Amino acid sequence: MFRIDFNKLRFLVCDDNPHMRRILRTLLHSFGAREVYESEDGATALEMYSHYVPDIVITDWSMPIFDGLELAQMIRQPESKGNPYAPIIMLTGHSEKRRVTVARDAGVTEFLAKPISAKGLYQRILNVVANPRPFIKTKTYFGPDRRRNTSNTYIGPERRVGGEVEILQQPSLLDKARSTV
Amino acid sequence: MAKDKPGALEIKTFADHHVITQPNPLQNVLRRVAEKDLDDPVARAEKALAGLSGEFKNWMEIEADRLPAAHAAVRKGA
Numbered sequence: 083m084f085r086i087d088f089n090k091l092r093f094l095v096c097d098d099n100p101h102m103r104r105i106l107r108t109l110l111h112s113f114g115a116r117e118v119y120e121s122e123d124g125a126t127a128l129e130m131y132s133h134y135v136p137d138i139v140i141t142d143w144s145m146p147i148f149d150g151l152e153l154a155q156m157i158r159q160p161e162s163k164g165n166p167y168a169p170i171i172m173l174t175g176h177s178e179k180r181r182v183t184v185a186r187d188a189g190v191t192e193f194l195a196k197p198i199s200a201k202g203l204y205q206r207i208l209n210v211v212a213n214p215r216p217f218i219k220t221k222t223y224f225g226p227d228r229r230r231n232t233s234n235t236y237i238g239p240e241r242r243v244g245g246e247v248e249i250l251q252q253p254s255l256l257d258k259a260r261s262t263v
Numbered sequence: 264m265a266k267d268k269p270g271a272l273e274i275k276t277f278a279d280h281h282v283i284t285q286p287n288p289l290q291n292v293l294r295r296v297a298e299k300d301l302d303d304p305v306a307r308a309e310k311a312l313a314g315l316s317g318e319f320k321n322w323m324e325i326e327a328d329r330l331p332a333a334h335a336a337v338r339k340g341a
Contacts, residue, residue, distance in 0.1 A: 083301045090292045101322045108315055112308035137289060167285055200308035211293055217283040227282075 086211055088114030094136035095120045096127040096153065097173070098145045106140060109200055113207075124148035128156055132163040138210060140203075143174035143185070150174075151188045158189035158225050166224070167217060169210035173198060189225030191215070 093115055095106045103120050110118050119134050121127040125147040131139065139157065141150040148156075154170050156162060169191040174181065177195035185193055192206040215226040273284045 083296055083298050084293055085296045085301060086304075087292045087294060088304070091289070101326075105312065105315065108311050109308045112311040113304040137292075200305045200312060204305050204308070211289045214285075214287045214289070217285070219281040219283060220279060 084212070086113075086208060089116050091115055091138060091211075092117040092134065092136045093119065094127065094130055094134065094139045094141075096122075096124070096139065096141040096145060096150065098122045098142065102142065102173075105198075106203075109203055112200070113204060122146075124150070124153045127153050131157060131168075135164050136168065138207065139168055139170045141170060141172055143172060143176065143181075151185065151190075154185070154188045154190050160219070160224055169214070169226075171203075171206050171210070186228055187223065187225075189223070191226050 088110070093110055095103055095110070095118060097103050097106065097120075100122070103122070107118050107120065117134075117136075119130050119136060121130050123146045127139075127141065127145075128148075130136075131153075139153075141153055143150045145153075150172055154172065157164065157168065157170060158166050160166050170189065171192045171194060172185050172190045173194050173196055174185075175196045182193050191210055194202055194206055215230075217225060218227050271286075275282045275284075
């Protein structure tokens with residue numbers, strides 16, 4: 083069986099609603115996290131991101147000054163301060179496919195629709211810790227590989243130029259740990 | 264916090280994109296435990312949320328008070 087040592091993780095929580103921040107703080111502390119930094123707007127979030135270098139960012143979409151989407155785009159600038167590869171989990175009350183697509187294209191790693199559950203948040207965190215995706219850089223995108231699955235039977239257009247793409251997939255830590263049994 | 268410094272990035276270049284794989288800097292936070300030592304963080308978190316539920320009514324009242332004030336401000340500005 084596997085467990086995440088939350089006390090070794092540093093979180094940045096970005097939400098303009100203090101009650102939502104309280105809920106997230108409660109959940110993360112209950113999971114075992116000790117370092118949880120909070121911001122109530124996009125500008126403060128970016129500043130704290132550069133200063134504290136969190137391991138995981140959990141951000142709302144709608145925030146003042148600049149929103150979670152813009153925050154994700156700024157974090158994902160390859161030349162930005164801080165770590166452009168940090169997992170970003172976006173929370174939002176909007177769960178339409180268009181929104182999910184826009185967030186994905188901004189470089190968000192995981193998406194969680196409100197109202198959130200403890201289980202949903204835990205699973206997203208487990209996913210970013212145990213199953214990190216390689217990053218893709220193109221002229222218009224830098225972020226986690228937007229393809230979650232590869233299919234040998236796919237017959238649609240190949241949007242990536244360069245022949246068959248070999249994705250350097252990191253083995254899932256869970257699979258790697260199982261194989262050592 | 265004991266985490267490995269990120270190792271070298273592995274970059275594979277194609278005609279119009281690059282695939283960048285970085286060693287997982289969070290791998291050390293995931294560890295194998297015996298079943299008897301496995302705890303349930305989700306259950307703990309749900310219990311903690313249940314403890315907060317007494318405050319939800321107050322929170323809703325605060326939000327309900329903010330909403331007409333925000334509406335009035337928008338109408339005034341319009």
